[in-house]
Amino acid sequence: MSTDPADHLPLYAQLEQALITRIADRSLSPGSRLPSEDSLVQEYAVSRTTVRAAIQSLIQRGLVEIRRGKGTFVTLPKLTQELTELTGFVEDMEALGRKATAKVLDQRVVPSSELVARHLALPQGSPVVRIQRVRLADGHPLSFDETYLPKELGRKITTNNLEANPIFSLLEEKYNTPLIEAEYRLEASCADSTASRALGIEIGSPIFLIERTSYSIGHRPVDYEKLHYRGDRIRFVTRLARRKPAVQKGRK
């Protein structure tokens, strides 16, 4: 490609098109770093202003993203995840053909907040185990998870290597705690400083927040989680049926 001033497009748009072509043919692959401003200035013989305008436009298209303190990277395609049954992160990633890994940031006993206590049906302030992890898909941070477990159960769970063992598997296969169902609460939110650090994104970036309370036999809550998914990396899909009203009411 040459950025030909005689072309009908402005220079920045020509450069943008050239970079889009390289992203599309994967010579700039998903997750890779964009060449530096300096090297783009040199390679395409354009001004720094032109390079910045092209990159700004790529950001607006969602094709590249700035990672704080790290540079500009080609974005990864959005994962499309089914939201139709209670599944854990490792199961979800396996269904998408992605490799799931985890990094444990912290695990400790904390007094339960009003919210955590309510979801785990405990008195407020009673001790619970909190586990903070980053969950990665093919090595890229996808979700910052906070898991709250009743103290006894949590103490047992945290004797295991939680970077290697999914908590759902431990509950079901090791600690005789079958999962029956879960309540999901879904919100669009913004990354706070903890989530932004954990996920390597700017503060204020969109977060798809799932609060999930999982129940064992007898509707006993055993696991309350706050799952902070990167909004730019995931969408959820479900299908819902129409239910006809039993009695057709007259229009007011």
Place this chain on the structure above:
Amino acid sequence: MSTDPADHLPLYAQLEQALITRIADRSLSPGSRLPSEDSLVQEYAVSRTTVRAAIQSLIQRGLVEIRRGKGTFVTLPKLTQELTELTGFVEDMEALGRKATAKVLDQRVVPSSELVARHLALPQGSPVVRIQRVRLADGHPLSFDETYLPKELGRKITTNNLEANPIFSLLEEKYNTPLIEAEYRLEASCADSTASRALGIEIGSPIFLIERTSYSIGHRPVDYEKLHYRGDRIRFVTRLARRKPAVQKGRK
């Protein structure tokens, strides 16, 4: 309340507490405008800096919000909406005891984008009817909706007053188009300039985006929508069951 300098809290925190009390006892009611900086300075005999620090802290707590060019308002509580069957906005608001209204911003025939064409099973570029509306709950903007309908059906629908008639009701009751089910795609996103103008929020504010394709008999797609919900106003709730794997595979 008096802001007593002898109190152990800093002045701004005392003012904040006083305002929280007024919000809690609803003498400052949800959706109402906060008194101006000037009147707070006068009423509580504190500096403008103190007033600003108190308001900043209330914003961080999510108790008040700035509306662009309009002032600072007491935030409304988040609606908690079921996501368990295919329902329209008016039905959803009725279930929550809220009054649904609508404001039509635009309705016109447009050529279908690749995305719209795919969801409505039409050739790309073929004409579709696009309807843009703001949906309000108790008079407060909650969602900016873009509805795309196949041209013939859309032309019939747009002969009606769409501020008074839900499209789902028109489809089902007037145009013999029963709705059977829908595919929902859920994302966390940020308000662009169109959505921010329509909803009266800042560009970049969190948006809970629902893309919904509704199907009639014979899995015929009849309605594709992009529903931009204010992220600060709504959460969705659903319950999912655990499905045991049919065959327990050995652990790798």
